[in-house]
Amino acid sequence: MTELGEFLRSRRDRLTPDEVGVRTYGRRRVPGLRREELAQLAGVSVTYLTRLEQGQSTNASDAVVDALARALRLDPDERAHLFALARPAPVRRPRSPRPESASPGAEQLLHAMGDVPALLLGRVNDVLAWNRAGHRLLAGHLDPTAPSRPADRPNQFRLLFLDPHTRDLYADWRAEAALAVASLRYVAAHHADDRRLAELVGELSVRSPDFAALWAGHAVALCTSGTKRFRHPEVGALDLDYEVLHLPDGNGQRILTHTAAPGSPSDAALRLLR
Known part of the structure; x- marks a missing residue:
């Protein structure tokens, strides 16, 4: 079928x-x-x-x-x-896009956000850059310079399904995983000729039974905003709003931000990570 x-x-x-x-x-x-x-x-x-x-x-x-x-x-x-x-696109040879890099303008915008935890994500959710707050919130156990080296760049999907630290970071990991897979399936339908994306799906299907089961469910969603609940190892419980900002050059890169309601316990906890 x-x-x-x-x-x-x-x-x-x-x-x-x-x-x-x-x-x-x-x-x-x-x-x-x-x-x-x-x-x-x-x-x-x-x-x-x-x-x-x-x-x-x-x-x-x-x-x-x-x-x-x-x-x-x-x-x-x-x-x-x-x-x-x-409406499938004409069948083409799978393409291997060039390695992505963060544009100077995108990195400047990322760091201009200051204390707002933010990441610059590539086409298949490779982390191309993060600011200090973004690194401390989502990947404090990783080398902060990793995004600058293409061979070592973290990938959000791999972290979510294969990294125990990231799995423990989310208060409701299963809900987070379901949303992630639904968004990946949405992207996959629009970029069926992207070899790296196909390889990522194949890798996770083999290495993660949880991913394979969710992928087989065919749920689809374009997740651009919402709320995430964290259990951070340093500051404890956090309820944060996230926004995905698509960059206008059309290369698929996005900035992911996390904010807390002013004056809330999560805002106070987030300040401790700055």
């Missing part, structure tokens, strides 16, 4: 017939919607939906994709993901 077919099936499995107003009779052998039930809800034939899932049809109209998204009750991120899968 294709990536598109696996995604459609995973979204069918999470819906019950009652949720979408489908009348059922007798016992069911599938946990969610049958393929024919989705086809009926979306107004397409079962044969066409089967061909779409199996990759035998690659010319689904916007109307059909939109109908499937509505029938499956997809959120905006999932809908965008479905369109990306249904």
